[in-house]
Amino acid sequence: MDSTITLTVDGERRELTVDTRTTLLDALRDRLGVYAPKKGCDHGQCGSCTVLMEDRRVLACLSLAVAHDGARVTTAAGLGDGDELHPVAGAFLDEDAFQCGYCTPGQICSAVGMLSEVASGWLSHVTEDPEGPVEATDAEIRERMSGNLCRCGAYPHIVAAIRRAAP
Amino acid sequence: MIGTEGSGAVGAPMERIEGRAKVTGTAPYAYEHDFPDPLHVHPVLSTVPRGRVRSVDVSAAQGLTGVRATLTAPDVAGTVGAEDREFAVLQDGEVFFRGQIVAAVVADTPEIARQAATLVRVDYEVDDHEVELPPARRELYRPEEVNTGAEADTARGDADAVLADSTVRIDRTYRTPREYNNPMEPHCSIAVWETDPERLVLYDSTQGVHVVRRTLAEVLGLDAERIRVISPHVGGGFGSKGSPHAHNVLVVLAARALPGRAVKLALTRRQMFSLVGYRPNTIQRIRIGAEEDGRIGALVHDVVETSSLAKEYAEQSGVCSRMMYTARARRTTHRLAALDVPIPFWMRAPGEAPGMFALETAMDELAYACGLDPIELRLRNEPGRDPESGLPWSGRHLARCLRQGAERFGWDTRPELPRGHRDGDWWVGTGVASAVYPRLTLPGSEAEIVLERDGSHTVSIGAADIGTGTWTALTQIAADALGCGPDRVRLRIGDSRLPTASVAGGSSGISSWGSAVVAAARAFRDAHGDRPAPGARSRAETPENPEREEYAMYSFGSQFAEVRVNADTGEVRVPRILGVFSAGRIINPRTARSQLTGGMVMGLSMALHEEGVVDPRFGHVVNGDLAGYHVAANADVGRVEAEWLDEVDPHVNALGAAGVGEIGIVGTAAAIANAAFHATGVRVRDLPLTPDRFLG
Numbered sequence: 001m002d003s004t005i006t007l008t009v010d011g012e013r014r015e016l017t018v019d020t021r022t023t024l025l026d027a028l029r030d031r032l033g034v035y036a037p038k039k040g041c042d043h044g045q046c047g048s049c050t051v052l053m054e055d056r057r058v059l060a061c062l063s064l065a066v067a068h069d070g071a072r073v074t075t076a077a078g079l080g081d082g083d084e085l086h087p088v089a090g091a092f093l094d095e096d097a098f099q100c101g102y103c104t105p106g107q108i109c110s111a112v113g114m115l116s117e118v119a120s121g122w123l124s125h126v127t128e129d130p131e132g133p134v135e136a137t138d139a140e141i142r143e144r145m146s147g148n149l150c151r152c153g154a155y156p157h158i159v160a161a162i163r164r165a166a167p
Numbered sequence: 168m169i170g171t172e173g174s175g176a177v178g179a180p181m182e183r184i185e186g187r188a189k190v191t192g193t194a195p196y197a198y199e200h201d202f203p204d205p206l207h208v209h210p211v212l213s214t215v216p217r218g219r220v221r222s223v224d225v226s227a228a229q230g231l232t233g234v235r236a237t238l239t240a241p242d243v244a245g246t247v248g249a250e251d252r253e254f255a256v257l258q259d260g261e262v263f264f265r266g267q268i269v270a271a272v273v274a275d276t277p278e279i280a281r282q283a284a285t286l287v288r289v290d291y292e293v294d295d296h297e298v299e300l301p302p303a304r305r306e307l308y309r310p311e312e313v314n315t316g317a318e319a320d321t322a323r324g325d326a327d328a329v330l331a332d333s334t335v336r337i338d339r340t341y342r343t344p345r346e347y348n349n350p351m352e353p354h355c356s357i358a359v360w361e362t363d364p365e366r367l368v369l370y371d372s373t374q375g376v377h378v379v380r381r382t383l384a385e386v387l388g389l390d391a392e393r394i395r396v397i398s399p400h401v402g403g404g405f406g407s408k409g410s411p412h413a414h415n416v417l418v419v420l421a422a423r424a425l426p427g428r429a430v431k432l433a434l435t436r437r438q439m440f441s442l443v444g445y446r447p448n449t450i451q452r453i454r455i456g457a458e459e460d461g462r463i464g465a466l467v468h469d470v471v472e473t474s475s476l477a478k479e480y481a482e483q484s485g486v487c488s489r490m491m492y493t494a495r496a497r498r499t500t501h502r503l504a505a506l507d508v509p510i511p512f513w514m515r516a517p518g519e520a521p522g523m524f525a526l527e528t529a530m531d532e533l534a535y536a537c538g539l540d541p542i543e544l545r546l547r548n549e550p551g552r553d554p555e556s557g558l559p560w561s562g563r564h565l566a567r568c569l570r571q572g573a574e575r576f577g578w579d580t581r582p583e584l585p586r587g588h589r590d591g592d593w594w595v596g597t598g599v600a601s602a603v604y605p606r607l608t609l610p611g612s613e614a615e616i617v618l619e620r621d622g623s624h625t626v627s628i629g630a631a632d633i634g635t636g637t638w639t640a641l642t643q644i645a646a647d648a649l650g651c652g653p654d655r656v657r658l659r660i661g662d663s664r665l666p667t668a669s670v671a672g673g674s675s676g677i678s679s680w681g682s683a684v685v686a687a688a689r690a691f692r693d694a695h696g697d698r699p700a701p702g703a704r705s706r707a708e709t710p711e712n713p714e715r716e717e718y719a720m721y722s723f724g725s726q727f728a729e730v731r732v733n734a735d736t737g738e739v740r741v742p743r744i745l746g747v748f749s750a751g752r753i754i755n756p757r758t759a760r761s762q763l764t765g766g767m768v769m770g771l772s773m774a775l776h777e778e779g780v781v782d783p784r785f786g787h788v789v790n791g792d793l794a795g796y797h798v799a800a801n802a803d804v805g806r807v808e809a810e811w812l813d814e815v816d817p818h819v820n821a822l823g824a825a826g827v828g829e830i831g832i833v834g835t836a837a838a839i840a841n842a843a844f845h846a847t848g849v850r851v852r853d854l855p856l857t858p859d860r861f862l863g
């Protein structure tokens with residue numbers, strides 16, 4: 001069964017027809033040709049498909065496109081300001097926080113979402129003082145970024161990049 | 168030698184050329200090349216480990232709107248060469264392992280293709296199967312040779328006699344499980360088949376466009392000139408993309424059935440566990456005979472490992488024991504079990520990774536048995552020449568790596584005895600291991616240089632960047648060789664139309680392709696002088712290196728680990744690992760550091776997490792996805808540091824450089840296991856180091 005929906009992707013309004021089974025990830029990649037979100041597992045196990053919806057990080061492979069009619073989606077391709085890289089993307093470049101680059105757009109979207117979660121005081125498993133302000137320490141970054149696998153093993157550089165980009 | 172005269176690009180920490188495209192997600196990987204209305208093929212995999220397909224019923228699948236074709240053996244048998252069982256896709260009904268391609272569906276959308284694939288009914292005649300090592304009912308055999316072409320067995324001196332006479336003896340068996348490459352980008356291809364004349368274009372996620380072209384030409388019986396393979400960016404491979412696999416043949420069969428249409432194939436993560444190779448599980452018995460002062464007299468390394476009945480793969484797990492340490496008597500053997508399992512293949516440092524886990528754990532056991540510091544034990548067994556070939560080393564700097572590492576790591580502060588340091592709930596220990604990897608150069612690469620009108624040079628070679636930094640490193644090498652800035656070099660790689668390149672494997676890329684680029688630059692200067700005209704063009708191949716006959720060429724390293732083991736739960740944490748490597752000249756310190764630390768992280772993952780668990784009843788991997796087969800996540804990894812010696816290997820190639828893609832994983836698991844022993848007094852000889860090993 002097909003449905004027609006609209007999505008605003010990286011600032012651009014797009015109308016598309018999807019199978020009701022189509023995931024948001026396949027809608028972006030196979031229907032709209034937006035390939036910044038990657039497919040690593042299609043099962044919510046790797047984080048490669050991470051995009052932002054209203055500043056929250058979302059696994060596009062676990063979201064059905066029809067359930068997000070009208071949503072605003074930001075991918076790694078739309079994070080920056082024109083030619084200007086988003087500070088997190090810039091820090092990934094500076095720290096060489098990637099190798100093959102396949103997990104990278106997901107890592108960067110996840111990092112942006114994660115930093116705003118920290119700024120909003122969301123707790124994590126490693127937060128020491130639930131009462132105090134939450135800070136983007138290395139331990140917090142590692143914990144909160146563990147939904148994004150990197151088989152190239154760029155984790156130490158990913159942590160350094162996020163630390164550098166953290167406000 | 169290059170780098171002394173040029174623009175100073177070699178050795179500079181240049182940012183990745185394709186970095187901006189990668190951090191914005193706009194670098195196109197194989198699946199991401201756009202075609203109007205592409206079709207999608209979804210394979211149907213066997214659900215029995217051994218037998219024959221009796222019949223396939225595709226009627227329900229064909230009844231689904233949007234299905235364009237179904238592929239079964241009766242449809243396509245006889246259309247591809249069947250000698251190599253891996254590529255004999257749908258050529259007969261024979262089933263060699265669970266997860267083999269037995270049918271496929273092509274449809275308008277991925278959803279329809281996938282649904283239709285579930286509607287295909289396959290009926291089997293089932294045979295008995297054997298999937299476990301060691302096999303109960305199947306003979307082990309000695310392969311003709313092991314991967315890399317080395318001999319299966321070697322012997323020098325009477326190892327048994329020397330063992331019997333030795334004062335200190337180690338006789339232990341180590342096991343490594345099946346491990347899966349799991350690059351983050353699944354293996355993907357897009358095929359377009361044109362008729363009249365027949366032509367195939369394949370966008371593929373591969374470590375070698377020319378390897379794919381050559382293999383497919385053979386399998387399809389098609390002239391290589393009619394095949395073009397394109398692969399500008401590759402989302403990791405670690406060996407699994409070093410050869411085409413069955414799915415490449417399938418996507419071509421699908422495209423051939425629907426000429427003119429682009430057909431896309433993206434393997435699912437689960438399908439990768441049976442179709443793209445894995446590191447076979449090994450059982451390794453190591454015997455060492457030594458004197459009380461630690462000097463080794465005899466070393467025996469016997470390997471038993473999994474291969475597939477469909478196609479032989481012989482991991483060279485024992486070769487490291489032929490050259491690492493002195494011993495006047497020595498024996499190494501490899502025995503295979505040809506099982507009803509998927510075909511194993513290269514995974515990062517095939518041979519060295521599992522082999523050095525066993526050898527370096529055994530060395531640690533020997534150190535304790537002799538009452539020696541593990542570093543001192545290794546220093547006492549340093550061979551002056553390669554024990555295997557008798558040749559001098561082009562540069563053996565293991566001792567320096569061990570000493571420098573010990574100093575940086577703070578080795579001398581460790582308690583001498585195991586179980587000597589407890590911090591709250593945690594036992595704390597440190598461990599060390601050596602690393603080694605051959606300095607390989609593959610023949611047959613060629614580079615071309617053309618001077619453009621704007622004064623820049625186009626440098627072309629069909630090389631691959633699988634995250635290794637090839638785009639950047641070859642640009643740096645070309646800049647220095649041409650005596651211009653890197654901004655005056657335009658590199659082209661990843662297309663079989665470009666001059667031939669060897670596969671990105673065996674850490675050989677930088678040496679093989681880099682040497683070809685240097686040779687092409689020399690030819691360019693010779694032919695066109697100092698003032699070449701636009702359009703000037705030269706080509707050259709990787710030169711032969713006569714010094715290969717005169718020197719044994721290896722990279723070495725030391726790996727140090729700090730490990731904490733929870734006294735109550737057995738949880739193992741690795742707050743810190745350090746590697747010091749000798750790898751010749753480093754072309755780009757920024758990307759080299761990433762490769763080395765990345766290899767160490769994969770080694771940590773091998774030590775703590777990775778194990779493909781096979782159900783002996785059905786022959787499948789029970790944990791065949793990224794939830795069940797855990798690879799190290801961010802929170803599993805602590806401080807990871809890599810350093811290297813300031814070194815140039817004058818014999819290895821014109822660059823004095825060796826690749827660093829693999830040595831980072833070698834020895835890491837042993838260093839961690841040795842540290843876990845130092846922490847707890849519990850010796851784990853079977854990977855991975857799961858918590859249960861430290862309890863009870």
Ligand code: FES
Nearest residue numbers: 042044046047061
């Ligand atoms: S592709 Fe969505 S989590 Fe892996």
Ligand code: FES
Nearest residue numbers: 099100150151152
């Ligand atoms: S950069 Fe390759 S998987 Fe992360």
